[in-house]
Amino acid sequence: MSSPLFRTKSIKQILADSEHPEHRLKKTLTVWDLTALGIGAIIGTGIFVLIGTAVVGDAHRPGAGPGIVLSFILAGVTCAFAALCYAEFAAMIPVAGSAYTYSYATLGEFLAWITGWNLILEYGVACVAVSIGWSGYFNNILKTLGLELPVWATHAPGSAEGGIANLPAAIIVLIITGILILGVKESARTTGVIVVIKLAVVLFFIAVGVGSVEPANWTPFMPYGFEGVGAAAAIVFFAYIGFDAVSTTAEEARNAQRDVPIGIIASLGLCTVLYVLVAAVLTGIIPYTKIDVHAPVAEALRVAGFHWGAALVATGAVAGITSVLIVMMIGQIRVFFAMSRDGLLVPWLSKVHPRFRTPHHATLVTGVGIAVLAAFVPIGEAADMTNIGTLFAFALVCAGILVLRWVNPTHPRPFRIPFMPWIPVLGMLSCLGLMYYLPTITWIRFVVWTVIGVALYFAYGIRRSKLAVKRA
Numbered sequence: 001m002s003s004p005l006f007r008t009k010s011i012k013q014i015l016a017d018s019e020h021p022e023h024r025l026k027k028t029l030t031v032w033d034l035t036a037l038g039i040g041a042i043i044g045t046g047i048f049v050l051i052g053t054a055v056v057g058d059a060h061r062p063g064a065g066p067g068i069v070l071s072f073i074l075a076g077v078t079c080a081f082a083a084l085c086y087a088e089f090a091a092m093i094p095v096a097g098s099a100y101t102y103s104y105a106t107l108g109e110f111l112a113w114i115t116g117w118n119l120i121l122e123y124g125v126a127c128v129a130v131s132i133g134w135s136g137y138f139n140n141i142l143k144t145l146g147l148e149l150p151v152w153a154t155h156a157p158g159s160a161e162g163g164i165a166n167l168p169a170a171i172i173v174l175i176i177t178g179i180l181i182l183g184v185k186e187s188a189r190t191t192g193v194i195v196v197i198k199l200a201v202v203l204f205f206i207a208v209g210v211g212s213v214e215p216a217n218w219t220p221f222m223p224y225g226f227e228g229v230g231a232a233a234a235i236v237f238f239a240y241i242g243f244d245a246v247s248t249t250a251e252e253a254r255n256a257q258r259d260v261p262i263g264i265i266a267s268l269g270l271c272t273v274l275y276v277l278v279a280a281v282l283t284g285i286i287p288y289t290k291i292d293v294h295a296p297v298a299e300a301l302r303v304a305g306f307h308w309g310a311a312l313v314a315t316g317a318v319a320g321i322t323s324v325l326i327v328m329m330i331g332q333i334r335v336f337f338a339m340s341r342d343g344l345l346v347p348w349l350s351k352v353h354p355r356f357r358t359p360h361h362a363t364l365v366t367g368v369g370i371a372v373l374a375a376f377v378p379i380g381e382a383a384d385m386t387n388i389g390t391l392f393a394f395a396l397v398c399a400g401i402l403v404l405r406w407v408n409p410t411h412p413r414p415f416r417i418p419f420m421p422w423i424p425v426l427g428m429l430s431c432l433g434l435m436y437y438l439p440t441i442t443w444i445r446f447v448v449w450t451v452i453g454v455a456l457y458f459a460y461g462i463r464r465s466k467l468a469v470k471r472a
Helices: 011-018 031-042 045-056 065-092 099-106 109-144 167-182 184-212 225-240 243-248 256-285 296-303 307-341 360-376 382-407 422-436 440-464 466-471
Strands: none
Touching: 011 099, 031 184, 031 243, 031 256, 031 307, 045 065, 045 225, 045 256, 045 296, 045 307, 065 099, 065 225, 065 243, 065 256, 065 382, 065 422, 099 109, 099 307, 099 382, 109 167, 109 307, 109 360, 109 382, 109 440, 167 184, 167 307, 167 360, 184 256, 184 296, 184 307, 225 256, 225 382, 225 422, 243 256, 243 307, 243 382, 256 296, 296 307, 307 360, 382 422, 382 440, 440 466
């Protein structure tokens, strides 16, 4: 098509750009590193915090009650459709950028920009929300040790508590920023250690809690019908976000065509099984109406009489949330890097450190920006904003697979989606279905964010992109 909005970047050119000496990243990640990154990003805030709101409900929507098990299955199946599409793309185009890069190769520059812009929303808001959640759990642990930070240093201005800055949230972000500048392999090792800890905590909760399950607590199973189950699925979808971050590190994988699909599918499959088991045990220990929405897993054990177990789970939650923050920041940084390398953002962001071979400029911008927001902005309903941006990106990835199968059917595909075209079609429909259950205010914010992105594209990207310069 002649319109610049629909100009696409060939797979050959995308791969060539990734090997340019000025922008080449160091290939160090193994299949175990990639799987650990996926698990590290998935198990965290969603299962340790948001499950409480999903079960009980809030002012905007009903809860699922014990039917939260079905909500996790529904969200997991939706992600499975998208994960298979991601796996085929990642094996074909093993470069940074994830859904943004895939859209550029199939749907055109404008939709690629919109996808990247919404990935920035996904990762950015998620990082802020996760760092604030980390601060809350960290403060709770300090209290159990007899220490307590002042309110002014642990809450943002404008919050109900009336603080000045959330310093723990900002500090943890800056520490992780330093680790990410040193190298993705170091980040993967840190994440791997944390993954072992939090998997042990999740399995501990299941093993200890199952003996306290009262089947009567599962009745009524769906107190608000499927409306509650669907609304809860739209919330707990946040718990699955992270497997797509594996694809953003494809450029740094040793054998991306084989290992990235394995990392994506293995991490998602394992976490789905664990989520369903945790949901069943949680709602079986205590009546769903009595679940604490702030620390549901830890408090459930406390109510069941396992006070030491509750403290252990809280410690595991801190570890779990830390790894989520690491991988989410990696995702945010790689999207910035890829969009800058294509000319849609300022070239400075795609500079690579001469020694560590990491995108240090993009890392600094991401780290400082998230730290400032986490310290000074009270974030409400962050999960919904993250979810709508992610679901939109997932839907476009599913559409992109269909387009690429049509326009370039002979390109080598190390991993091929089975049951074409049904899986991508079901992926699009299920993503749009979960978006339907998100509150109206979330849709309004999403539209506003998208309009801002469109304005930036026409003000800068449409003229400065490398495809525009090449064809001028």
